[in-house]
Structures are given as C-alpha cells and as structure tokens.
Amino acid sequence: MEEGYTSLPTSHLLGSVPAVIAEEKPSAGASQSLPANLQVFPPGNGGYIPPESPLGGEEQAANNWKGFCSLSSYTPYFNVDTDVVVDRIISSVYPMDEFSRKIDGSPDLYGPVWISATLVFMLAALGNYGTYLIQKRSEPNGDWEFDVSYVDWAACVVFGYAVAVPAAFYFLLQYFGLNANLVRLWCMWGYSLFVFIPASLFLVVPSEIFRWIIIILAGSASSWFVYLNLKVSTEGSDTRPLVVSALVLQFALALFIKIFFFS
Amino acid sequence: MSHSDTIPLHPSSQSDIDEIENLINADVHSVSVLPARPPSPPRVSIPISHSPSPLPPYQKVPPSASPPPVVPAVPAAAAAPAGSSRIGISSDAFGSPPDTLTEPVWDTVKRDLARIVSNLKLVVFPNPYREDPGRALRDWDLWGPFFFIVFLGLTLSWSASAKKSEVFAVAFAILAAGAIILTLNVLLLGGHIIFFQSLSLLGYCLFPLAIGALICMLEGNVIIKIVVVSITLAWSCWAAYPFMSAAVNPRRKALALYPVFLMYISVAFFIIAID
Numbered sequence: 019m020e021e022g023y024t025s026l027p028t029s030h031l032l033g034s035v036p037a038v039i040a041e042e043k044p045s046a047g048a049s050q051s052l053p054a055n056l057q058v059f060p061p062g063n064g065g066y067i068p069p070e071s072p073l074g075g076e077e078q079a080a081n082n083w084k085g086f087c088s089l090s091s092y093t094p095y096f097n098v099d100t101d102v103v104v105d106r107i108i109s110s111v112y113p114m115d116e117f118s119r120k121i122d123g124s125p126d127l128y129g130p131v132w133i134s135a136t137l138v139f140m141l142a143a144l145g146n147y148g149t150y151l152i153q154k155r156s157e158p159n160g161d162w163e164f165d166v167s168y169v170d171w172a173a174c175v176v177f178g179y180a181v182a183v184p185a186a187f188y189f190l191l192q193y194f195g196l197n198a199n200l201v202r203l204w205c206m207w208g209y210s211l212f213v214f215i216p217a218s219l220f221l222v223v224p225s226e227i228f229r230w231i232i233i234i235l236a237g238s239a240s241s242w243f244v245y246l247n248l249k250v251s252t253e254g255s256d257t258r259p260l261v262v263s264a265l266v267l268q269f270a271l272a273l274f275i276k277i278f279f280f281s
Numbered sequence: 282m283s284h285s286d287t288i289p290l291h292p293s294s295q296s297d298i299d300e301i302e303n304l305i306n307a308d309v310h311s312v313s314v315l316p317a318r319p320p321s322p323p324r325v326s327i328p329i330s331h332s333p334s335p336l337p338p339y340q341k342v343p344p345s346a347s348p349p350p351v352v353p354a355v356p357a358a359a360a361a362p363a364g365s366s367r368i369g370i371s372s373d374a375f376g377s378p379p380d381t382l383t384e385p386v387w388d389t390v391k392r393d394l395a396r397i398v399s400n401l402k403l404v405v406f407p408n409p410y411r412e413d414p415g416r417a418l419r420d421w422d423l424w425g426p427f428f429f430i431v432f433l434g435l436t437l438s439w440s441a442s443a444k445k446s447e448v449f450a451v452a453f454a455i456l457a458a459g460a461i462i463l464t465l466n467v468l469l470l471g472g473h474i475i476f477f478q479s480l481s482l483l484g485y486c487l488f489p490l491a492i493g494a495l496i497c498m499l500e501g502n503v504i505i506k507i508v509v510v511s512i513t514l515a516w517s518c519w520a521a522y523p524f525m526s527a528a529v530n531p532r533r534k535a536l537a538l539y540p541v542f543l544m545y546i547s548v549a550f551f552i553i554a555i556d
Contacts, residue, residue, distance in 0.1 A: 089465070089468055089469065092469055093469055093471065095469075096466075096469040096470050096471070097471070098533075098536070099530075099532040099533055099536070100532060100533060100534070100535040100536050101532075103536060128466075128469075128470070128536060131466075132539065132540055132543070135540070135543065136543060139543065139546075139547045139550075143547070143550050143554070146554060147554075161442075163442055163443050164441070164551075164554040164555050164556070166441075166444050166447045166448050166451055167444075167447070169451050170451070
C-alpha cells in the first residue's frame, strides 16, 4: 500500500513549502528516480555524485541549486535509507577510516542533524538525572529541581559545535588551497558526535572516577575518528597543525560535556 | 422583495440584502435542510487511490491560524452550519455566502469545536479510518494543535517549582519547532505529505501527553507518574505511526519515525522530571 503513494499525482507537491510550489515541477521527475543530476553545493568544489554513476561526473555540474529557501535543493543530502544510516553510524564508532569511503559519493545531512538532536536530549535529560542521583545520595529528603537551563546549554553547545566547527575548518582549508567539500565536513563531524550518546548513558553513574574514565575513552575515540578522516581529506600537506587542532577541539568538547553536565 | 416562500438554489443569483432577508425569514421557518452532522468541506489533502475526493473548484488556502469564518470565500465551510438559523447552500457555489460573517459567534465557535472533536476522534482514538491517511485528516485545522501545545506548556509551567516561564518557553519551542522540523524531515526524505496536514496531525497526537501532564500535575507519586506518562507516550506514538510511516518509502520508514518518537519521548521525560 505504501508504494502506491510514490506515484500519486501530487508530485508537484513534493517539498511543497507553499511559496515555491511552482519551482518543484521540474525536479519532481528527477526525485522519483534516483537523481542522476549533480548538485553543486555553492561554495564547495566537489560535486555531489550519486552512488551508481561513475566518479568522474563533474562535467555534469548542472547546478540544481534552487536557492536557500527551496526544499528541493536540500533533498539530495537526505537521500539515504535506514540501513545506510545505520551502517555509517556503526563505522563511526570504530575509529577506522572506512568512513570516508562510505560517504565519498553521497554525504548525507540526516545523520548529523538527528544525532545532534538526540545528543542534546540525552545531555539535558541524563545530566539532570545525574544531579538527581547525586542529590538523593547526599541528602535523601532534599528537594531536587529540574534545571531547564541544561536544555538551553546543550542545544547551543551541540548545534553550535556541529555547525560552526566544520564551517571554520572549511574556510581554513580553502585558505590553504586544499579542496574541501563543506557537506562532507558537516557529515563527518556530525557522525563523530555519535559516540557521546552511549557515553552519556554511562556517565549517569554517580562515581567520579568512572565518569572520567568514560569521558576520556569517548573523547579519544571521537577525536581519533575526526583526525583520521580529516587527514584523508587533506591528503598530507603541511596542514598538520590544522588536523591536530581538530583533534584537540573534539577532546575539549568531550571535557566540556563531562564538566558541565555530569559533575 | 420578500422571498419568504422561495428558497433560491444559488445565492449568487441574489443580492446580499435578499440573502439577509432570507436569513431572517428562515429563522421564522426554522427550516433545516442539512444533515445533523455538518458535512466536512473537502480540502487539500492526500488524494488516495480508492476514495475519489475531487478537489473542489474553490480550493481552500491553508489558514495558518485564522479561523475559517474570517475567510468568506469558502462556500463549503459555510455549508456546514451548527445552528438551525441557516439556509442550505450547495457546496459548489461560487458566490461568497455571507453566512459565516453574519452568523452568531457561538455558531462559529461551536463549529470549530465540533471539528476539533471530530479530528481528535479520527486521529487519536481507534476507528476504522485510521489507516487511511487521506481520509484521516482531510479536515485538518490548526486550532486543535494550538490548544494542545499551549495547554501542555501551561501545565508543565504550573508543575514547575522554579523558572516557570523558561519551562513554558522551552516546552512551546520544542513542540512548535519540533512539529515543523519533523514535517520538513519527511519532505526531505522524499515523502509525500502536505505540510499543514502533518503539522495538524502531530499536534493532535499530543492530546494523550497533555492528559498525562494534567494527571501528573495533580498526582505527586513518582511511580504513578512514570506509569501514566509511559502509557500516554505509547498512545501518542501509536496515534502518529500510521500517518508517518505511510508517507515515506518503506525503506526509510524508520528514518521518518525516529524523530517523531524522539520528540514525544523528550516531552514525556520533561513531564516526569518537572515536579
């Protein structure tokens, strides 16, 4: 029954944020089959290459970018299935460099967005739960209050980091003359945050030593993942300090998570 | 110019004054040529293959938050009165019947409330039309979701012992922005839904959580709160499941459903934790 919905005469309503309905018509046909058109994200140099076409398809850089407000401009970056996303998540936990090969042709933005959202929820919820446990241990009859500011801080820190740091590295890499694709950087950094989700589950345990061990492990895994993938992207020029600073930043994020939310 | 004994078929053939006169005369007759349950105006919604729902010649512009009676150009809505002081108007009339402007305010409110209740029954409670997304919320509106979001925010704010206004702000922001982002997520994954219909559905599915929040506000025991919130959370997820899963390619069903569950779980956690 579900298949019937993919061929409805409402394809002109695909991505119909109301103001841009007229523009969706040309892209509706392309979206129903796997897109064979390339989409060049405006500032980047790499083209978006769909999985089944050969890698040298750059001459077809027909720019399907319809502007920042048209939903169909972003659809190629969400063209993933469940198993693809799960596969990428698993390969992000083990700090091996298969990940860059997996996202070579088709970086996605679904993973980064929802991993960050999940992480925000986890940090706010489990951070509060951690303070609840600590307070119940020290004074069993005391009053515990839910601290709403954890939600604000978690959202600002996680989303800010996931958006700003890859963008900053993109501009730095461009400055050094290396080709970099902004969407790939966002994708990679977003998936690198996944390790912190199970780590935050373990951080609830109200023991300082245990918490420090967990966060050091998670921080190292995540930083190593970022380091490996960034090294692949920069292909060993003299950007060693840049790559090392990425590693340090990731570790600093891990420390901040521990100190702010779970102490 | 009294037309008390003839009721015209097309109001467009009359002048406005005549129509108002007819209204007054119809009061005298108290003629009701309409069914007891006002027929829902067909609106822009998902067309489904087996139940033909022809788009009316007068397509309704999706209202963001304004109630339909303010838009006089919707004849179909005018054909659904709640009171008896109305004349039956054919639903494909191209004229603009002034009934929704001249009717009593209580009629307007009653009609909107009736629509909220009927949408609630279709979406949240078991009924034979749940599996049919095109039918389920053909008559979507945004008043219901608005009431439920504000009610949930207020309940959480009352339950909180400190930073009440920040609690309301966070709850409202998560629910409102969350509904929009979830809809965009489905659209980006290549799904077929109507933007406002999806917002409406996600808002109506908050109804069980709103009830849960109300019970938790009145009840203090943590165990009972956890049980109540778990039941209402399961109910909310069950209500939202058919609509969301039918909207996307089956290989991406989990990708579309996971954010919905994430939002409801975070609201449920919020309800439990606020005391």
